[in-house]
Amino acid sequence: MTAFYTLIAEERRLQRRGLWRAGGYAAVVAIASVVLLGLSGWFITAAAVAGLAGTIAAQGFNYMLPSAGIRLLAILRTAGRYGERLASHDAAFGALARIRPALFLGLARGPSDHALALTQGEATARIVQDVNVVEAQFVRLSAVPGMIVAVASGLVLCALGGWRPAVALALCVAGLLAFATLLARRLEAAGREVQRATGALKEAFAGLADAAAELRCYGVETQAMAAVDANSRRLAEAQRAQACAVGWFEFIQAVALGMAGLATLLLAAPSGAPIAALCALAAVMTIDGAGPVLRSLAQRSAVREATARLDDLLPDAVEQGDAIACIGDPSLDLRGTHLPAGTRAALVGASGTGKTTLVESLLGLRSVEPGTAFIDGRDVARIPLSTRRATFGWAPQDAALLAGTIRDTLALGDPLTDDAAMWAVLNDVALADVVGALSDGLDSWIGEHGVRLSGGERRRLALARAYLVPAPWLLLDEPTEGLDAATERRVAERLSARLARTGQGLVMVSHRPAMVALCDRQLAIAPELVATAALPIDAAGRAGWYGRE
Incomplete structure (x- = not known):
């Protein structure tokens, strides 16, 4: 059993009471509907026969009791449908x-290579669109008990006209289900393609929306629109094919309904017109x-395609390890170089040599080969x-910020921090004056991806967030890239003072001399190296490029 099927099975177990209630209500609806229509057919036909028989027969016919039964059954059916929908949706929402x-936790905790392979649009399509499909199927779990009770009720009523009408109804139901199962297998591709096309459309749209400014700048909106339109047409075609498939199911149900009604009417005719009408309408409602x-x-x-796509978010192989806690101030070993607690180390080297990859592998954002790094x-x-x-x-190179306020962003570093600590780290990154000038201060809205801030302000806010993390080491990836010299100097000076005050260690990726000068160790990273070359600080000026010693 796959991870997602296990999750669904667990949710069905937790929601079993609600599902049982929904099934019970569905049974009430089925009995009430079949008996209601059968009784109505009998009542109308019997009343017509009594009327044709003359005044005395018409006056002797009991109209009140069948009428009361019909109204009671109508009330039960309405109440049962309301109860079924309430119970089934309550169970579905509880599971969702x-x-x-x-699913999100599985994606976050799963293998990093797996998570990085998913785009934002594709991940959103799976968590929203695919889960909605599974939700609809969860709601329909009461359909089977409802159908079973409907068939049982229909067979009992048809048996009033003899065994032949009951057998005819049973054969119609069996034939309908067999043909529908075969049809579902033949039309498998249509439903799967809808889910895939939906994911492709959202993936294309999300990717192009993020690049909207560049698309306008370079005048390629038409090409972008064509790409979205191609995916939209693919989805529309898939939805059309699925609608045709659903139409076939409705067609075979209509055929089965007509055959069951006509067969039971003819076979029950010897028992009298009222009983024949009862059998025919009961058979019709049974098929319904x-x-x-x-x-x-x-x-x-x-549903199968959605389940497969969601199961892919819950990989069986989750990165695990021995459950140990980080006690005290641990040392680091990076590619053979030992860094005692409190060391300030700069990862230097040409662009593309793997400095950021090494930093992200320490955090588990990328896979790491054994022996690459050690903690204590x-x-x-x-x-x-x-x-x-x-x-x-960690302060990443791209300074990714969530939509929210400045306070929301900083609280990611330490949810328990107070305003004083937030203002302190903002001052450490030379951002306190900027935030203080905003009308709402810490509660100022920064927009999606922090678009209301400049690039340098976003980078410094991400740096302040990293400062708030109660961790023994800082991992800073190009923390002052894009800053002017004066601001960079203030950030560097305050970072040095902060490290002296907290005793934290520092591993920093930077090409900026002012930042590299803060470090007492330089680890030169070259793409062909298995280990780094640890250079003393006074050797930096003599190294033309970073390579083997």
């Missing part, structure tokens, strides 16, 4: 409240009661992600 966070199951079969291929003598490949990430406060 845990399924979506579990199989409708939810047919709709589930029509959506089966879409323990290979990071064997240390749990939670321990590795608790060891470092």
Whole structure:
């Protein structure tokens, strides 16, 4: 059983009471619907026969009791449908409240290569669109008990006209289900393509939306629109094919409904017109009661594709390690170079040599080969992600910010921090004056990806967030790239003072001399090296480029 099927099975177990209630209500709806229509057919026909028989027969016919029964059954059917929808949706929403966070957590905790392979649009399509399909199927779990009770009720009523009408109804139901199952297999591709095309459209749109400014600048909006239009047409074609598939299911149900009604009417005719009408209409409603199951079969291929895509978010292989805690101030070993606690080390080298990759591998954002790095003598490949990430406060090269306020962004570093600590780190990154000038201060909205801030302000806010992380080491990736010299100098001076005050260690990627000068060790990274070359600080000026010693 795959990871997502296990998750769904667990949610079905947790929601079993709600699902049982939904099934019970569905049974009430099925009985009430079949008996209601059968009784109505009998009542109308019997009343007509009594009327044709003359005044005395018409006056002797009991209209009140069947009328009361019909109204009672109508009330039960309405109440049952309301109860079924309430119970089934309550169970589905309760399950979804845990399924979506579990999917996101699985994506975050899974192998880093797997997570990086998913684009934002594709991940959104899976967590939203594919989960919606699974939700609809979850709601339809009451369809099977409803159909079973409908068939049982229809057979009982048809048996009033003899065994032949009952057998005819049973054969119609069996034939309908068999043909629908075969049809579902033949039309498997249509539903799957809808889910894939939806993901492709959202992926294309999200990628182009992020590059909207560049598209306008270079005048390629038309090409971008064509790419989105191609994916949109693919989705429309897939939806058209799926609609045709659903139409076939409705067609075979209509054929089965007509055959069942006509067959039971003819076979029950010897028992009298009222009984024949009862059997015919009961048979019709029995076939109608199989409708939810047919709709589930029509959506089966879409559900299977959605389940497969969601299961891909919960890989079986999750990065694990020995459950150890980071105690005290740990030392680091990076590619053979030992860095005692509190060391300030700069990762230097030409662009593209793997400095950022090394930093991200320490955090588990990329896969790491055994022996690449050690924390307190323990290979990071064997240390749990939670321990590795608790060891470092990280400021990434791209300064990714979530939509929200400045306070929201800083709280990611330490959710328990107070305003004083936030203002302190903002001052350490030379951003306190900027934030203080905003009308809402810490509660100022920075927009999606921090678009209301300049590039340098976004980078410094990400740096302040890293400062708030209660970790023994800072991992800073190009923390002052894009800053003017005066601002960079203030940031560097305050970083040096902060490190002296906190005793934290520093591993920094930088090409800026002012930042490299803060470090007492330089680790030169070259693409062909298995290990780095540790250069003393006074050797930096003599190294023309970073390579083998």
